[in-house]
Amino acid sequence: MNISVVIPLLNEHESLKELYDWIAQVMQSNRFSYEIIFIDDGSTDNSWKIISKLAQSHPEVKGIRFLKNFGKSQALHAGFAQATGDVVITMDADLQDNPEEIPELYSMIVNDNYDMVSGWKKKRYDAVLSKNLPSKLFNWAARTTSGVKLNDFNCGLKAYKNDVIKHIDVNGEMHRYIPVLAKNAGFTNIGEKVVQHQARKYGVTKFGIDRFIHGFLDLITIWFLSRFGKRPMHLFGALGVFMLTIGFGFATYLGIDKLFINPQGRLITQRPQFYIALTTMIIGTQFFVAGFLGELILRSKPDRNRYAIKSKLNLN
Secondary structure (H helix, E strand, O other): OOEEEEEEEOOOHHHHHHHHHHHHHHHHHOOOOEEEEEEEOOOOOOHHHHHHHHHHHOOOEEEEEEOOOOOHHHHHHHHHHHOOOOEEEEOOOOOOEOHHHHHHHHHHHHOOOOOEEEEEOOOOOOOHHHHHHHHHHHHHHHHHHHOOOOOOOOOOOEEEEHHHHHOOOOOOOHHHHHHHHHHHOOOOOEEEEEOOEOOOOOOOOOOOOHHHHHHHHHHHHHHHHHHHOOOHHHHHHHHHHHHHHHHHHHHHHHHHHHHHHOOOOOOHHHOHHHHHHHHHHHHHHHHHHHHHHHHHHHOOOOOOOOOOEEEEEOOO
């Protein structure tokens, strides 16, 4: 199969039929073999009913339905697990991503040998203050922190080699940082393509300004994981050594001063250096414990099941 199109969605029933027709027209005109995987992330409208009708009429349509809203990352994770195409395309279901971009994205993966290609919505039809400016700041921070030189990390329209999506673990709200996850997994040939962004035709956006706050917090997480995810003791141990060195330095100074320099002076417990030494040694010990716990957790195998699937269509 040439292409798997993975589409996570939440309450987008108005656009699904039109989106399917648009994708099918592009695929058929380019003679691609393809599948379309809709992941219904706990919709409360008629989205699943429409997906079911499409699946009954079109064997290339597949569907996954979650019991409740688990988030876009979990939806993508479920779709990636089922995708079988040589190239996997992700896009949003709100008709703001243009399926006409698919052939060129496919060509960049197959002919130019990119591991993944991320869309860049250079011209956006979103509100300037609530989306455009925060998005620019967010993308600047992501570029600076991760070292991945993309202009638009959060664009839903992306293309991947199948190997890439099988070797990355998208969880939490890490869908914004799939390029960084791919880089950390060893897939460094990451490209970017300017794509057409279209004004929303139906419904309202499902993301508010809080997504940027969550995004920056996730950025700190992924920075830590990329630098110290496999060696947490390197960070916590270094901080522990630093704090313990300060603590032992003050303790040594206090001991020498009391024993040899000024034995008739104030009690050690009456001097502020004593409390600095005590506090830094306690904090240093806690850093070491955190590092050891991180190493133990890293070597364990916790349950990776993050979502509950209510129904599947044509996935046998």
